[in-house]
Amino acid sequence: MLGPDIQWYVILSALLFSTGALGVMLRRSPLIILLSVEIMLNSANLLLIAFSRLHGSEDGQIFAISVMAVAASEVVVGLGLIVALGRRHVDLDVDRLRTLRG
Amino acid sequence: MANFLVWCVWFVAAFACLVSALAVVTFRNPFYSALALIGNLASLAVLFLLLSGEFVAAGQVLVYGGAVMVMFLFVIAYLGDKSEDSPWSGGPSWQIVGAVLAGGAILAEVIVVVGLAAGNFLSSPAPITRSFGSPASIGRLFLTDHLLAFEVTSIVLLVAAVGGVVLGSHARVTESSLEGDARA
Numbered sequence: 001m002l003g004p005d006i007q008w009y010v011i012l013s014a015l016l017f018s019t020g021a022l023g024v025m026l027r028r029s030p031l032i033i034l035l036s037v038e039i040m041l042n043s044a045n046l047l048l049i050a051f052s053r054l055h056g057s058e059d060g061q062i063f064a065i066s067v068m069a070v071a072a073s074e075v076v077v078g079l080g081l082i083v084a085l086g087r088r089h090v091d092l093d094v095d096r097l098r099t100l101r102g
Numbered sequence: 103m104a105n106f107l108v109w110c111v112w113f114v115a116a117f118a119c120l121v122s123a124l125a126v127v128t129f130r131n132p133f134y135s136a137l138a139l140i141g142n143l144a145s146l147a148v149l150f151l152l153l154s155g156e157f158v159a160a161g162q163v164l165v166y167g168g169a170v171m172v173m174f175l176f177v178i179a180y181l182g183d184k185s186e187d188s189p190w191s192g193g194p195s196w197q198i199v200g201a202v203l204a205g206g207a208i209l210a211e212v213i214v215v216v217g218l219a220a221g222n223f224l225s226s227p228a229p230i231t232r233s234f235g236s237p238a239s240i241g242r243l244f245l246t247d248h249l250l251a252f253e254v255t256s257i258v259l260l261v262a263a264v265g266g267v268v269l270g271s272h273a274r275v276t277e278s279s280l281e282g283d284a285r286a
Contacts, residue, residue, distance in 0.1 A: 001227040003108035003152055007216065010224070012116050012149075014212035016123050018205040023127035025201035031132040031178060035139050038170075039123050042146055045158075053153040056228030061158050061235055062248045068158075068165055069255045073262030075170050079177045080269030086181040 001053065009050035016043035028093045030085075034078045041071045112152060118145040136174045143167045155235045 016039060023036030045064045052060025085092060118141060125138035143166045150159035216224070233239045244252045 002105050003112050006224040006227070008112070008116075009149070009153075010216045011213060012119065014209050014216075015120055017212070018209040019120070019123040019127055021208055022201060022205040025204060026198060027127065029132060031174075031181075032126070032135050035126050035132075035135050035174070038139060038166075039126060039142065042143065042166075045162075046146060046149060049150055049153050049155045049158060052155070053230070053234075054224065054227050056230045056234070058235060058239060058243055059248075061155050061240060062243055062251065064155070064158050065161060065240070065244075066251055066255050068161060069259055072165060072170055073258050073265075075173060076262045076266040077269070079173060080266045083177060083180065084269050092181070 006050050006054050009046060013043045013047040013050070016040075016046070028095050030078070030082050030092055030094055030097075033094065034075065034082075037074070038071060041067060108152060111148065115145045115148040115152075118142075119149070132178045133175070136171060136178060139174075140167050140171050143171070153235075154230065157235055157237045157240045160237075 020036045020039030020043065023039065024033050027033055027036065045067055048060040048064045048067070052058060052064075082092065085097070090097065122138045122142040122145065126135045126142065129135045129138060143162055147159040147162040147167070150156075150162060
């Protein structure tokens with residue numbers, strides 16, 4: 001395999017994951033929290049593909065594609081919620097959104 | 103020589119990946135954050151190509167960088183320019199300290215686990231054929247060994263589409279009923 005070993009990918013993926021986790025914990029806008037969750041999902045995808053290359057089996061790539069589909073569904077539902085909140089002219093701040101009831 | 107080139111591409115892509123991820127987390131305006139995430143996804147696709155995941159890289163650019171991010175940008179534009187407070191201002195500071203500590207703990211945990219426990223097993227990649235990760239072989243695997251995952255994925259997408267429609271139409275109904283209440 002040309003280029004760096006798998007360890008480098010693991011370290012990069014760990015850095016990306018903790019960046020995304022930091023975004024989820026620090027930011028209060030639900031939009032940016034969703035974007036940070038996307039970063040975390042993608043770091044997991046990177047690791048899945050790296051290990052699929054290490055083991056020479058394509059199952060990890062299948063898993064990564066499934067993760068992509070789940071992430072797309074998660075974005076649809078999350079953005080639907082955010083749009084529903086935005087139509088009610090609520091402050092988009094997860095610290096102030098205390099109830100899910102209509 | 104080829105190895106050196108791959109290392110150069112890897113470093114550029116990894117650097118772009120980390121910088122754009124930090125930009126997503128730190129930008130005030132959600133629109134710029136979403137644009138930075140597109141850069142993050144594109145540089146991840148380059149890394150996928152280096153790992154010979156060609157189909158996944160193409161799917162990453164088309165599905166994520168294309169469809170999902172366009173949806174994000176539409177929603178951000180629809181909601182308008184909400185004034186965002188800076189991530190570092192406001193809120194109790196112990197919250198920020200705790201978040202940074204927790205993020206560092208995740209990082210240290212992963213690196214220590216990989217470095218100590220699995221470090222020796224990670225350096226000899228298995229040999230692969232030329233068709234590894236090509237659309238043909240991924241498709242064959244999806245329709246033979248992983249047929250259940252394929253079908254479940256389609257059901258998940260269907261449920262998500264129904265959920266999106268329900269959430270959107272519910273908001274419209276309550277809006278019009280609120281207007282009716284105001285008129286009455």
